[in-house]
Amino acid sequence: MSVVETVVFEDVEGIRVGRFKGKINTTCWFYRIGRTLIDTGPPNQWKWVKNFIEERQIERVVITHHHEDHSGNGARIVEEFKIPIYAPPSSIPYLQNGYKVHLYRQVVWGRPLNFKALPTTVPLEVGEGMSIQLIPTPGHSEDMHCLLIPERQWLFTGDLFISESPQYARVDENPLQEMESIRNILEHNFRILFCGHRGVVENGYQALAAKLNYLQQLQIKAEFLYQNGHSLNEITYKLLGKERGLSLITGFHFTKKNLIKKLLEAES
Template sequence: MIRTEAYGPVVKLQVARPVLGRPFYHTAAYWVDGLLVDTGCAHTAAEFVEATASLCVVQIVNTHSHEDHIGANGPLQRARGCRVLAHPDALAILADPRLQYLQPYRRFFWGWPQPSLGEAVGDWVETERYRFRVIPTPGHVAHHIALYEPRQGWLFSGDAYIGGRDVAARPDYDVGAIIASLKALAALPATRLFPGSGTVRDNPSEELMRKAAQMEAFGAEVRRLHGEGLSVGEIKRRLLGRETRLTYITAGHFSGTNLIRLYLDSRA
């Protein structure tokens, strides 16, 4: 399932795999001036290629190598001959996606991507009309990058920014690095935020700093309660309540317990 929406010259492609007739877990790709930022998941790859058939696609930039962001790389590269650019540390996974272990829920909802031939992205990505600065934004994954077009004020943040209150996390996130990346992005004079979730924002700095402050306050409370002698489980119940259904769908890979442990293991 793919829905498109235009924001001036930027086209958002909102991607989700239907499960029991309903879309599950939206992610977003963006097209502007021959550039695609991410390509969705493998289960929607054929539809993604069709949805972009009327668009000129010269190059793809992957914000990171997670399977819900690189899924149509291979089919698009074969069909259109486009370049694929990513952080150097992501290239091995693009070439052989099975180097990245996918838990059963990830295989079901997003699937194994087909291989693509990637190149190391430089400090800037240029299109015919625009010039995007490449910004390292580790935390969600170490090789995550964002793109910023300074003349237009566009910020494509991938999963460096995930809005709302966190109630669960994967065990491999680095919350300290996430907060630092949020603050680095908030310092940019951006006018529009295009995140991987697809919820476009017109107040980037405010949203990014709000999220960073929220995470810092949560971390401080986790450590305070831990200092009082509460266990991980007790802190989780006090601050988050019961685990969400995602914890059960993911067999515990995405959980509130993980979130508490991440803050206790971090200085954030």
């Protein structure tokens, strides 16, 4: 599978790619504003990313975080196009030195190569009176950043959003920190959300607020059950149901139990 979907919304062009087109977790979006690319797509989709960069004459890339579906073509872009790739300072060690990529992620996205990106925290001018502001939003990963275009009220969320009602979490995610990041990002002025997996969300502000409310309510329910003597497995089953094949396929790196366990860490 290759290009699954394309979209042009206002002045943003988005491309959805992926080896397996069935689920949002196995496809991802990268976006273009003028000649600026936001995220790079996964390494096993390089053919399509390369063609897009050539056709659109991309001059720079900005990355939201280090995960391979968002930065995985960085090395090839640097080698073949010699254009700058900007990233949050906290992403640089991962991009330059590498990081563990679980087998299921290699199957879905491919294996990324290391490369040197340019650390930045200052607004980046992208033409037509627009600038990108990098806003720290840790939780999904420690280096996760949202990219805000204040002049147009656009927010590129990487993996901060994905769903209004998530049921799974990775072992290395921190939902409590992510909730705080959502609270912080809701202090900013934005309309449209451009998600790395969901695509364009027109009611972006409301969607992120809904996700925060969902996680808060899930946490309250989990804490109530915990305080009344229920085990972690019981709480998970009562609130989210039994684990599905996705948990098994990922070697239990991505599970419902992880989400409940992390939400209960405030009780520890």
